[in-house]
Amino acid sequence: xxxxxxxxxxxxxxxxxxxxxxxxxxxxxxxxxxxxxxxxxxxxxxxxxxxxxxxxxxxxxxxxxxxxxxxxxxxxxxxxxxxxxxxxxxxxxxxxxxxxxxxxxxxxxxxxxxxxxxxxxxxxxxxxxxxxxxxxxxxxxxxxxxxxxxxxxxxxxxxxxxxxxxxxxxxxxxxxxxxxxxxxxxxxxxxxxxxxxxxxxxxxxxxxxxxxxxxxxxxxxxxxxxxxxxxxxxxxxxxx
DNA sequence: CGGATTTGACCGGCGC
DNA sequence: GCGCCGGTCAAATCCG
Numbered sequence: 001x002x003x004x005x006x007x008x009x010x011x012x013x014x015x016x017x018x019x020x021x022x023x024x025x026x027x028x029x030x031x032x033x034x035x036x037x038x039x040x041x042x043x044x045x046x047x048x049x050x051x052x053x054x055x056x057x058x059x060x061x062x063x064x065x066x067x068x069x070x071x072x073x074x075x076x077x078x079x080x081x082x083x084x085x086x087x088x089x090x091x092x093x094x095x096x097x098x099x100x101x102x103x104x105x106x107x108x109x110x111x112x113x114x115x116x117x118x119x120x121x122x123x124x125x126x127x128x129x130x131x132x133x134x135x136x137x138x139x140x141x142x143x144x145x146x147x148x149x150x151x152x153x154x155x156x157x158x159x160x161x162x163x164x165x166x167x168x169x170x171x172x173x174x175x176x177x178x179x180x181x182x183x184x185x186x187x188x189x190x191x192x193x194x195x196x197x198x199x200x201x202x203x204x205x206x207x208x209x210x211x212x213x214x215x216x217x218x219x220x221x222x223x224x225x226x227x228x229x230x231x232x233x234x235x236x237x238x239x240x
Numbered sequence: 241c242g243g244a245t246t247t248g249a250c251c252g253g254c255g256c
Numbered sequence: 257g258c259g260c261c262g263g264t265c266a267a268a269t270c271c272g
Contacts, residue, residue, distance in 0.1 A: 171245055173264060186263070190244095199263095 153199075153213035161185065161200050163212055166222030169198065180204045194219045 156163060169187035176183045182202035189196040196216040203209035 170243090172266095174246070175262065175264095178261065184262085 150217075151213060151215040153211055155203065156210050156212065157208050158210045159208075161202070161210055162187075163200075163210070167191070167196070167218060177201065182207060189218060191218070191220050 162169075168190040170190045171185055172188050173186035174183045175186070180201065181204065184199055184201035187198045187200065196214065196218050198215065199211075199213040201211050203211055
């Protein structure tokens with residue numbers, strides 16, 4: 001199910017509790033020297049909240065049943081989807097949730113502060129103009145930012161940007177981030193009442209590496225068929 | 241024609 | 257307070 005190219009998951013890392021990233025390696029991949037990017041965390045600067053990452057992150061991080069999409073079409077998740085194995089720990093599984101409850105503590109505190117100021121701002125608008133499109137947009141955005149979901153990210157060496165994780169995603173934005181030559185893409189789960197998002201970008205230091213960041217937990221099952229699921233599960237073995 | 245993607249604009253957060 | 261930057265929106269565009 002991997003592309004016939006040289007694409008393969010050679011190395012991947014996770015960010016838990018916003019700040020901690022560890023890596024795992026596929027069992028078939030010969031590990032050479034320690035990679036310099038092991039400490040990489042895209043949230044190290046921007047989301048330095050909480051800071052209570054587990055002392056041994058490997059104890060609380062999930063396995064990653066990632067498969068790479070064949071072809072790298074910009075149409076993501078619309079076809080040839082595969083369901084992850086049920087015994088695989090995804091961040092949106094219960095096991096991940098239990099193991100990572102701490103990760104949302106700092107965020108909750110952060111959100112409370114944000115909400116206080118937001119509420120006062122909205123309340124201060126007394127004019128009828130507060131119902132303008134701009135005001136409505138602001139309201140929506142603030143409501144949207146009310147809840148920050150736990151996130152994790154990992155790194156894969158891949159020629160394709162979009163990793164097939166079993167869910168259907170719709171792209172809603174793309175942004176060129178400072179000091180990077182590759183744009184960051186923003187995806188949202190297409191399922192109704194599912195607010196999971198993911199970001200995909202290439203590592204500036206090594207464009208062969210794809211950084212995928214998930215935010216939130218799926219409130220539904222993947223939409224892939226069983227055959228692919230079993231096949232994928234038999235091909236990939238992760239260890240920490 | 242409907243759904244997905246693209247892309248410029250807008251907004252809030254944060255550092256200085 | 258101001259400016260920069262990341263994240264999101266939504267109209268335009270693309271594509272099957």
